[in-house]
Amino acid sequence: MAHKITRKMDLNSEDFYVEVEAPLVAERFRAGNFVVLITVPHGERIPMSIMKAEDGKISMFIKKLGKTSWELYKSLDQFEHVIGPMGKPIDVKKYGRVVVASDLVCGHAENYALCKALKEAGNYVISFQTFPTAEEVYPEEVLARPVCDEYHLTTEDGSKGEEGHYLDILEEMLESGEKIDIIFAGGSLPNLKELGDLTKDYNIPTIVTVRQIMVDASGMCGACRVFVDGEMQLACIDGPMFDAHKIDWDAALRRPMMYVEQEKIAYERCKKLGRC
Amino acid sequence: MAIKPRVPVREQPVEQRIHNFDSVPYGYNEEEAMAEAQRCIQCPDPPTCEAGCPVRIKIKDMNRLIAEGKFKEAYLLVKKAHAFPACTGRVCPQEDQCEGACILTKVGQPINIGKLEAFVADWAREHGVEEEGITEEREEKVAIIGSGPAGLACAADLRKFGFKVTIFETLHKPGGVLVYGIPNFRLPKEIVEYEINKLIEMGVEIKLNITIGQNISFEELKRDYDAIFLGTGAGAPQFMGIEGEKLNGVYSANEFLIRANLMKAYLFPEWDTPISVGKRVGVIGAGNVAMDAARTALRLGAEEVYIIYRRKMEYSPARNEEIEHAREEGIIFKELVNPVRFIGDENGWVKGVELIKMELGEKDSSGRPRPVPIKGSEFVMELDTVIEALGTVPNRLFLSRTPGLKTDRKGVIQVDDNLMTSIEGVFGGGDAISGAATVIKALGEGRRAAEAIKEYIDSKKKK
Numbered sequence A: 001m002a003h004k005i006t007r008k009m010d011l012n013s014e015d016f017y018v019e020v021e022a023p024l025v026a027e028r029f030r031a032g033n034f035v036v037l038i039t040v041p042h043g044e045r046i047p048m049s050i051m052k053a054e055d056g057k058i059s060m061f062i063k064k065l066g067k068t069s070w071e072l073y074k075s076l077d078q079f080e081h082v083i084g085p086m087g088k089p090i091d092v093k094k095y096g097r098v099v100v101a102s103d104l105v106c107g108h109a110e111n112y113a114l115c116k117a118l119k120e121a122g123n124y125v126i127s128f129q130t131f132p133t134a135e136e137v138y139p140e141e142v143l144a145r146p147v148c149d150e151y152h153l154t155t156e157d158g159s160k161g162e163e164g165h166y167l168d169i170l171e172e173m174l175e176s177g178e179k180i181d182i183i184f185a186g187g188s189l190p191n192l193k194e195l196g197d198l199t200k201d202y203n204i205p206t207i208v209t210v211r212q213i214m215v216d217a218s219g220m221c222g223a224c225r226v227f228v229d230g231e232m233q234l235a236c237i238d239g240p241m242f243d244a245h246k247i248d249w250d251a252a253l254r255r256p257m258m259y260v261e262q263e264k265i266a267y268e269r270c271k272k273l274g275r276c
Numbered sequence B: 001m002a003i004k005p006r007v008p009v010r011e012q013p014v015e016q017r018i019h020n021f022d023s024v025p026y027g028y029n030e031e032e033a034m035a036e037a038q039r040c041i042q043c044p045d046p047p048t049c050e051a052g053c054p055v056r057i058k059i060k061d062m063n064r065l066i067a068e069g070k071f072k073e074a075y076l077l078v079k080k081a082h083a084f085p086a087c088t089g090r091v092c093p094q095e096d097q098c099e100g101a102c103i104l105t106k107v108g109q110p111i112n113i114g115k116l117e118a119f120v121a122d123w124a125r126e127h128g129v130e131e132e133g134i135t136e137e138r139e140e141k142v143a144i145i146g147s148g149p150a151g152l153a154c155a156a157d158l159r160k161f162g163f164k165v166t167i168f169e170t171l172h173k174p175g176g177v178l179v180y181g182i183p184n185f186r187l188p189k190e191i192v193e194y195e196i197n198k199l200i201e202m203g204v205e206i207k208l209n210i211t212i213g214q215n216i217s218f219e220e221l222k223r224d225y226d227a228i229f230l231g232t233g234a235g236a237p238q239f240m241g242i243e244g245e246k247l248n249g250v251y252s253a254n255e256f257l258i259r260a261n262l263m264k265a266y267l268f269p270e271w272d273t274p275i276s277v278g279k280r281v282g283v284i285g286a287g288n289v290a291m292d293a294a295r296t297a298l299r300l301g302a303e304e305v306y307i308i309y310r311r312k313m314e315y316s317p318a319r320n321e322e323i324e325h326a327r328e329e330g331i332i333f334k335e336l337v338n339p340v341r342f343i344g345d346e347n348g349w350v351k352g353v354e355l356i357k358m359e360l361g362e363k364d365s366s367g368r369p370r371p372v373p374i375k376g377s378e379f380v381m382e383l384d385t386v387i388e389a390l391g392t393v394p395n396r397l398f399l400s401r402t403p404g405l406k407t408d409r410k411g412v413i414q415v416d417d418n419l420m421t422s423i424e425g426v427f428g429g430g431d432a433i434s435g436a437a438t439v440i441k442a443l444g445e446g447r448r449a450a451e452a453i454k455e456y457i458d459s460k461k462k463k
């Protein structure tokens, strides 16, 4: 049952790339889907975005964050389970001029997948990828440049590409009257909230990934509940992408903090065992 | 005639068991089982106990065989009625079923039928008793969605009929609620694993990590299989929908129990999945699920655990044994109160609940007095973890992707007398067709559906 890791490489000082055999997922993946990983037999069920799915393999970008991701980076050459594709794919159709934006690991993976699907559907796709500095920019081969029509690489300190966060550049674009029909974005939750605040004034539909802690990822536990337009929705089956203008952001920003203490314990233990 | 009292069931001492997840009852040994079975007065036919069992186990004969020390025969007899006696003996609400119907309740304590049933099953497992195999192999294929008791029971019988059977399961472990919901201290997981391994040995194929409707479409299954059984359960939690539910520290019982049981959060950090349990835990509701959540919280280190119930405990739908065990373990029952809102601290964590006192009014549709709030009786109780155990509904993921399947408003799948759904060749059983019921009901329907599926396939073949 094990899924073999066929490629692993550093993307920057924090993130790495993993390609793994998962034929069923690869065959059925659609932009907006995610997978659930169980890396080791006693592991957690960890949701992960997919960058691309080809030849029976899927590629992911993963941040070295806690126990699971560090152990995966340092010690594993296979996964116990790769489950999916889960979640609702986006509605891939012709919208017109589409922006896809990201500023963090999970967002960057989706950026590629979303651009590719939306471009194939005949949209004019403008991709933004923001990194902190030139050193932290991912290798060219995994950026969304080849799968979009207009590419904006930005660094927050201006050391490579355009200077600033995609939020700044997008704001200028909107101010200058450039027409955008819809925006898809993923990455840092606080920034996605800000994006929603910005685009609301311009009335641009804005669909963002609301990354929440998940357990079963199939609608059975309620851990991933988000409140959209006052209604309870489950990120794992109704999402993970929702309308940024309708999300209860306070709750969504708070939930991922549930296990901060325990995560530290798990990581420290794994480090002591020499696996992280 | 004086009736001897029940042979007591040895149990793990309270002080010890509240610190572990091992089985609370040790169960009967051979002598104890024989002594308990000998209490059965072998009523004239038909004995009342059997009418109380949803699958009509030949309880009287089982008791006689146990009393004579013929454990293997007793086991094979029980197995004729259903596939998982080790489970039902432990989790059936016996006081409402077989034991409640035992004639001895009129003059003393009923026969401990549940523990005797569990005993024969455990004995057979320990002694490696084998059953008869498959009679003839058949070409037709049946897909079963969901590996809970309904799906497993259906699979077992269909395989015995010779069909090729494939079970599809969303989770990474088979067993449904038996594995992800009911804690180990009530139903040890190795028992469920043993039974499932038997099915695999019989040739039932189990495909894990596949959600029908999500990873494989229902249409694909319909194309590839001669019949389908829906044993998808009622696994989606209901929430109260009150203020403060978004706070951290508020769990559904499903999430809490899935973390604890399926993901083994009680073994954290050796197992990776964390769980958060404060010092004061409030569980909303008083059914089996609530008891399981409360006792799990206690074992995870909570200092005070409250069952918060809007009626009185005598109206609780939980098994008597669970309420008794919970009481012994120090769970505190707060009756006739209902949450109005949850209260949070400055960091967005729950720190209490506002409760309103209730009084009992007229009987409602469940036959129990309806709880009515007493105006102005609100008060605040401090809590740092809340677990809502309000019942479950069918998972809408599957339903929303299965066009043509008739359900009621809540998503409960509608079936005819033969357990066939509104789609030809698609049958259903267990919680998926009843909202939320019992393990034995699911097992019984799984079996009935297997019969119906066989008939359906046979009749189609004739045409």
Ligand SMILES: Cc1cc2nc3c(=O)[nH]c(=O)nc-3n(C[C@H](O)[C@H](O)[C@H](O)COP(=O)(O)OP(=O)(O)OC[C@H]3O[C@@H](n4cnc5c(N)ncnc54)[C@H](O)[C@@H]3O)c2cc1C
Residues within 6 Å of the ligand: A034, A044, A045, A046, A047, A048, A049, A050, A060, A061, A062, A063, A064, A065, A066, A067, A068, A069, A070, A105, A106, A107, A109, A210, A211, A212, A213, A214, A215, A240, A256, A257, A259, A260, A263, A264, A267
């Ligand atoms: C739809 C979705 C897509 C995601 N895509 C990516 C991705 O492409 N790349 C990536 O690096 N991360 C992604 N994540 C987040 C990823 O699941 C967590 O970072 C991962 O669980 C971290 O595990 P850990 O043990 O290394 O860290 P931990 O120390 O366990 O956790 C660190 C933080 O990760 C989050 N987290 C922990 N457990 C879970 C869980 N079971 N479900 C969701 N979040 C959790 C919490 O916010 C936590 O504080 C995604 C999450 C979701 C919901």
Ligand SMILES: Cc1cc2nc3c(=O)[nH]c(=O)nc-3n(C[C@H](O)[C@H](O)[C@H](O)COP(=O)(O)OP(=O)(O)OC[C@H]3O[C@@H](n4cnc5c(N)ncnc54)[C@H](O)[C@@H]3O)c2cc1C
Residues within 6 Å of the ligand: B091, B092, B093, B145, B146, B147, B148, B149, B150, B151, B168, B169, B170, B171, B175, B176, B177, B178, B181, B182, B183, B210, B211, B212, B213, B231, B232, B233, B234, B235, B257, B288, B289, B292, B319, B395, B398, B429, B430, B431, B432, B436, B437, B438, B439, B440, B442
């Ligand atoms: C905590 C708890 C305690 C309980 N205690 C008792 C008790 O003491 N006594 C008693 O008699 N009853 C008890 N019950 C109720 C009993 O467990 C259920 O009635 C019974 O398990 C129903 O069986 P089922 O097979 O219909 O469904 P489940 O056991 O719910 O199994 C359904 C399975 O289907 C899978 N599934 C769902 N959708 C899909 C899909 N689309 N594709 C693939 N797989 C899918 C699910 O993952 C699950 O594994 C309890 C329930 C809970 C939650």
Ligand code: SF4
Residues within 6 Å of the ligand: B052, B053, B054, B055, B056, B057, B059, B088, B089, B092, B094, B097, B098, B099, B113, B114, B117, B440
């Ligand atoms: S299956 Fe349940 S109701 Fe039937 S005899 Fe066994 S314990 Fe009693």
Ligand code: SF4
Residues within 6 Å of the ligand: B039, B040, B041, B042, B043, B047, B048, B049, B050, B059, B060, B063, B101, B102, B103, B104, B111
């Ligand atoms: S009703 Fe009670 S005493 Fe009579 S046969 Fe059944 S178990 Fe024995």
Ligand code: FES
Residues within 6 Å of the ligand: A213, A214, A215, A216, A217, A218, A219, A220, A221, A222, A223, A224, A225, A234, A235, A236, A237
């Ligand atoms: S992760 Fe359990 S309902 Fe979404």
